Amino acid sequence: EAVTIQLKWVTQAQFAGYFVAQAKGFYKEAGLDVTIKPGGPDVNPQQVLAGGGADVVVDWMPSALATREKGQPVVNIAQPFKKSGMMLTCRAETGIKAPTDFKDKTLGVWFFGNEYPFMAWMSRLGYKTDGSAGGVKVIKQGFNVDPLIQKQADCVSTMTYNEYWQVIDAGIAADQLVTFKYEDQGVATLEDGLYVMEDKLKDAAFVETMAKFVKASMKGWDYARANNDESAQIVVDADASGAAAIDHQKRMMGEISKLTEGSDGTLDTAAADRTVETLLSSGGEAPVITKKPEGAWSTAVMDKAKGM
Amino acid sequence: MKALRNLFAPALLGVAILVIWEAACRAIPIPQVLLPAPSVIGARIATEIPLLAYDFLKTVIQAVIPGWIIGCAAGLVVALLCDRFDFLKRGLLPLGNFFSVLPLVGVAPIMVMWFGTGVAPNIAVVVIMTFFPMLVNALAGLQASSHLERDLMRSYNASWMQALTSLRLPAAMPFIFNALKINSTLAMIGAIVAEFFGTRIAGMGFRMQTGFGSMSLDLVWAEIAVAAVVGSLFYALLVLAERAVTFWHPSYRV
Amino acid sequence: MKTERGQAIPVLVICLILVVVWYLACIPMNAVVAEAKIAAAGGGFAATLTESWNHARPVIPAPHQIAADLWATVFTIAPWAKKSLLYHCWVTLSSTLVGFILGTLLGIGLAILIVHSKLLSKALMPWIIASQTIPILAIAPMIIVVLGAMGFTGLLPKALISTYLCFFPVTIGMVKGLMSPDVIHRDLMHTYNASAAETLWKLRLPASVPYLFTSLKIAIAIALTGAIVGELPTGAVAGIGARLLIGSYNGLTMMIWSALVAGSVMAASLVWLVGYAERKTLARMGVRA
Amino acid sequence: MAAAVIEARDLSLTFQTADSPVYALSKVNLTVNDGDFVSFIGPSGCGKTTLLRVIADLEQATSGSITVNGLSPHDARLARSYGYVFQAPGLFPWRTVEKNVGLPLEIMGIGDAAERVKRNLDLVNLGGFEKKFPWQLSGGMQQRVSIARALAFDPRLLLMDEPFGALDEIVRDKLNQQLLELWERTAKTVVFVTHSIPEAVFLSTKIVVMSPRPGRIIDVIETNLPRDRTLDFREAPEFLKLAHRVREGLKAGHSYED
Amino acid sequence: MAAAVIEARDLSLTFQTADSPVYALSKVNLTVNDGDFVSFIGPSGCGKTTLLRVIADLEQATSGSITVNGLSPHDARLARSYGYVFQAPGLFPWRTVEKNVGLPLEIMGIGDAAERVKRNLDLVNLGGFEKKFPWQLSGGMQQRVSIARALAFDPRLLLMDEPFGALDEIVRDKLNQQLLELWERTAKTVVFVTHSIPEAVFLSTKIVVMSPRPGRIIDVIETNLPRDRTLDFREAPEFLKLAHRVREGLKAGHSYED
């Protein structure tokens, strides 16, 4: 059976589980012929899913919920990532020690759907984000950490497994940095989960295929956690751009393992509810969701997978 | 009256496109997150006018127009320098070609590095995009005068500057206007794309990008519609100016 | 021809000036990122130079750093390996060329239609213009998704984005060019009762050649831009655009810059090729030097 | 009586320009019969070219009527009834001399092009210049190429706008004679604009004298001279009488304006 | 003896073309003195325009030497020594008639432009056409605008390439006379290309007869006629004798080629 999976971002250890399952033949064992499509800043997995370009996509929950509210019923079928890797990294020299010090500072934020946890956090802290005095100055951060390195921003968004290490690589020692993990601030949202179209779940055969897919993928994740270095190499080999560097991927693999640790793919509904809550409190002129979603996650596939 | 008639044909075609689009969206339910129906987009435009106006200000007034002016001026000046100093023509021109496609994707982040987090990097991107078409067209245009006309200026021992203003620039105008027109649309694209990579959190490009993120495709298309209208008006103005300046060109004497 | 022969020295001189300016510019521009290291190295002039010219993540890398990266990715790796810059150049080049050819044909075709039919020109032109004001990067993902759903993947979607971008300058230039024949020449064809096709072929097209080549130079440059942009929504797996994106994403400054240089070299070569074709064509048409 | 090839009735043409209208033709009446050789003569700006252009359907009359071969000028043009030598050479700069002369043959799909091109280039004494481009020719040579081009496809009706203006007397005399021979041999109808009174008298069966502001016909002189004239004929008394009449007409036209 | 304005010694010019070289000028020797009125006459393609262009520094001789006002043609051009009427009008289409005539005045920074433009347009009988664009003029009118343009800045040396080719006899006679008056009044030096033998004889102090392939001078005729001629003078026996001599020279030149 052919399965196409659309990743959220470029080929890197963040998606090691799928690449490992592919390379180690776990998919083949399950009788699946899997195509992995890398993503990028211009790829919206939900759009690819809607356009029929993929059967299943890796995406973050805020984006999936937004899509759902726009009338495109996508459903979470599995959640390999237990924890969020998002954090705000600040230069220590700016004097920021706690969230209360953000006042009038320039903060780099990722947009493209990733800004909502940040907005929720700021509104919880009582900061205005429209640039008015007494609030915080928000700049749109590209997909790297240049604004921090070049001192255009006091803090930037980073992932524990990627951008943070770019800051370190740029020659800024860890003790010159202050980090705030979203997980710790109570504004974390669920990251890399697997999503499919809701109506397809009515088809038992599809559920069966997905169950096989999830099971094999989770096997990949388990293997990746156990064999960090080998998995990093697999990712590097899978990268067609030739840009992935082995050292960086190894380190990323280590951090990713911390986020997937303990997940068998089952969605923690409490975490999902917290995500919804965070998003609902984010406010702003274009709220990502305006009401609590119904049926945005399904256990059908996981139930089946566990029974295999 | 004539203007009205001129608008009729394109308007008819436009209405046809919209009707087909709307019908398609209803008949084969195209997912909203792929392509919203015109009616949905229209509704969104109606409710978002202040936001669209604000983005228009941020993108068109602050980035497109200054960038277009600087880029076109720079292209023209370099073309003139190359024309004036043969050494530059031979030395600089081949290098000028290198800047013809500094790819946006690579340049935009660098511009942010160099020019900071304000509007300057966006302007810089527009300048880079518009520079080359003007350079190439202006150079071709400066060659467009006839030998007889140039001999006449020679017989007057006209200085380079005089020959330029009396003969070669007027003769180059059809080419220069081609560049201005091409650049008017390139500048719009450039400014919007620059916002994809820039740091500002306002503007048409920014709104489109976040619109994608939150799957508000109707908002994306609302911005696209504004871009199209603005771009077309910009272009139309240039066509009017072109007609006034190059009225003598055979293409206007059918 | 004359200019080509006498080009080497001026180009070298200008290059030299550029390189010197570049090195000088590195010092103040890299000051922010390098100051800590300069201080660590004990400060002073020598340290300033070495640190600002050799920083791993500079605001602007020194030319020799780019050259080193280019050397490493072009000459030390087999050209078909995916770490080789040549491989990525080829990926981009192939969709550029396909896009350019399609765009040129489309552009000329549209120009011909517009010149021959007042109605078409009135009805089409505004929409062609409007189409160009749609930021391609905004709709590229949709195009790619839709084409992907229709079964078109790989080269074609990227080439189509190039086409979309590059046909416009050709159309604009050719409309002007096809309208540029002198009144007396048009009258002459008129007296022969020459068909539209003959007038096109024997008068309008030859008269439009200067406009055509000017447009083609711009079009091929834009086609390259389009190909690069088109690589982003296709998963950025290969090509100059992918290098730029991933280099930027991973903070690999040298990778960005060498990709930029590679892109520029390609562009300059392509533009030069068009210019060469122009000179040859004009010479064959007996145009006075 | 021969059939009328050109028949103009009360033909007027006014150009609208930015400042004031120009009355280029005003109530022109003219009949050209089959086999006629008609010359237009008149001061610069009197509407000779304009009248020729109306006949050729390159300009539309503002009022009045005109037929060419019994058809409207438009239909006559579609039937490729005439060859036109413009006042300026109007050669295509990207074509060599022989390709320029061959242009109408290509368009009309006429065979034996090479032979015709050669014959007509020889006629205007330009053998040996086949491969040159127009800018490599002198002014008079360009004009001769354009004459060869109009003759190449052997039209029944020839419209010639100062074809010999840029030529010296000797070549001009020669071409005058050749044109006359051609006309006699082929019984073409020729409408000819010239500034030279002797040329007009020598060549024509009918001389149309025009006057400007507004452009109009002030005299039509039927010459009734024998068809087979030689150059010496220009010394004959009838010739001189006719020339005198034309000159007087011209002067009268001029006196109107200064 | 007056100072030599133009002095050419063994001047040759060969055009290299794709097929064969064209010997446009071959060993030309010529002296033009201050105040001379020199006409070049010769068959089409004999190098008249080319010689004028060499004098004007628009073409470089292949061998031989030439001075203009004792300077090289290049320096003479830089000194704005001459006014040139080209064979084609060469008007700028984006300028009105008056702006075209005013062009050299603008470039040379000459004052009282408006007055000069008006005077010269009147001279060529184009008053009332100031605001028209070139394409709104007849061929002869365009030619006259270009004459007015060359006269506008009152150059000491006038180079005129068939200036009256597109004009009718009456206007031509009038302009001939006006040119003659101008020449007498201002003691200009004029170098004049024409195809009309009477015109050449009537106007010139010196007639240069040229012949083609290779382009060369075959006769230089000093006319020694009185300076104040009227048009009737064209009936005088000396006139006819000179005209005959020029015609014979021309024929001799022609016989060479056919």
Ligand SMILES: Nc1ncnc2c1ncn2[C@@H]1O[C@H](COP(=O)(O)OP(=O)(O)OP(=O)(O)O)[C@@H](O)[C@H]1O
């Ligand atoms: N396109 C035009 N627009 C306006 N006026 C025009 C146009 N063409 C010609 N005219 C005017 O019409 C009049 C007649 O012009 P036409 O060319 O017929 O003269 P002509 O008799 O051929 O003169 P010539 O002997 O100088 O060639 C002139 O006054 C001219 O200015």
Ligand SMILES: Nc1ncnc2c1ncn2[C@@H]1O[C@H](COP(=O)(O)OP(=O)(O)OP(=O)(O)O)[C@@H](O)[C@H]1O
């Ligand atoms: N740029 C050029 N390249 C090649 N040959 C040329 C060029 N210009 C002129 N010739 C040739 O030089 C010769 C002389 O040309 P020129 O224009 O001087 O003749 P002309 O005496 O002015 O003739 P006309 O009376 O016809 O104007 C001609 O045979 C012409 O073909």
Ligand SMILES: [Mg+2]
């Ligand atoms: Mg005329």
Ligand SMILES: [Mg+2]
């Ligand atoms: Mg000549």
